[in-house]
Amino acid sequence: MGYVAVKGGNEAIEEACRLFAYERTKGVSPPLGVDQIREQLYLAVDRIMSEGALYAPELAALALKQAAGDTFEASFMLRAFRATQQRLGYSLPAGTEKMRVVRRISSAFKDIPGGQILGSTSDYTLRLLDFDLLGDDEARRSAFRERIFRHLPLDVEVPQTFPKVISILRREGLLEDVMAVEQREDAIADITRHPLTFPAPRSASLQALARGETGGMLTLAYSSMRGYGNIHPTLGELRVGYLPLTIRHPLSGEPYVIGEVKVTEAEVLARMEGNDGMPKFSLGYGLCFGQNEIKAISMAILDRSTRTKTPKSPAEDQEFVLYHTDGIEAMGFCNHWKLPHYVDFLSDLDRLRKSQELAQAATRKESTDAAA
């Protein structure tokens, strides 16, 4: 059998693309609307936006439909779309104290200023299948909406913004408060314009983590939590809310709010360290587009673990973490193994056959020598 370099296959490829699109349409169910995906599968949409590093709910929903539910492919599409668009500018740096909060919890303190707000979460569900959803229809939804609003005390208001929980620790001098002088940055790094170099500045590291793949980040953060590293975190605060996207009005120069962007933010308190002989809690920080709490917490843990001065495990190695958590790059590299490697493999085969011939010749020579 011969192994040779090939070209061609265009028609087969085109048919394969058509077959992929056909698989989505061959069933008898009505077509899935992009608005349905955006509204009802919003956590998947959030994840795609975060990993694609582009906040565009409509397009993320479209990408999920086109990718038949594959979030890697959908994030890839979003990032590819991003490359076709001109960058019009940069927002004014937003402080998350201004976030319009819809969920906010702390596992460090019971009583926090403003209170613990559970918001919308699946944390306390039983993870048992809800077979009633099989009969989901407008009548059922109306009844549910009517029920949920019936006993709602409309006079109870939650403040729109909350002070940070960690400010309590900071006020008491229990938390590292600022970055060391050598870690401060004059300009914000942008890894979409300049490739990562190591050690990466903090802004580059946070940007890379913010667009990382949730599963990959969780894996590495979990390894650290389990002992392959030394970060045993306490969740200082987890908040989900809407951050104003503010720029300077190009004509008046005044602050101009374009709209609000949903984000998740996590601050984890980790082991005590002290540069000046005074032990303090250290902090890990995570923030990503949409509601993706596992990712934000994992990001915070990895932010902290990669600042370990003498890394001993993968999750503490900044280069290892940042190079292996970009889902689109990782997925692309994994997928490329499906492309023809006929010449590579032919070379491997030749080498293997030659090695076997040499081994057989050596065996024969040993036998001959032994007989003599």
Added chain:
Amino acid sequence: MNGTDLTALIDTMDEERVELLLQLFADVELTISTPPRTGLMMLAVHDSFATAFYPGEILVTEARVIYDGCEGFGMVLGEAPRRALARAAADAVFRYSDATQVQKSVRACLLEEAAMQKTRQLENGALVAATKVNFDLMPGA
């Protein structure tokens, strides 16, 4: 609410109301100086150490219109050319030096929108408020 705060409401207005708003400019001479175009705005955020970083970009649409020599700027989230034009037109009439009838009409429309959005926010806020935790101490604690 100042003009910029009012025009910010256009970003989340229902599409039908955006069209109603645009109709207020039907008898006004507006020149589109920059037609709506989509692009990206990079979001900058301060982390807990006051280090600014970029979590990602946001798809926006921008447009500019001129009203009687006064330029207005509109930028909204997503791909929404009509919405961007509405915001640019509203910005232009608010930036115009004299109070005009169209300015009054646009202000009234946006104040009505502000009231509607406030009601929606109160409803959603009440749903969130209902999830506020009231801890009870364990016996003996």
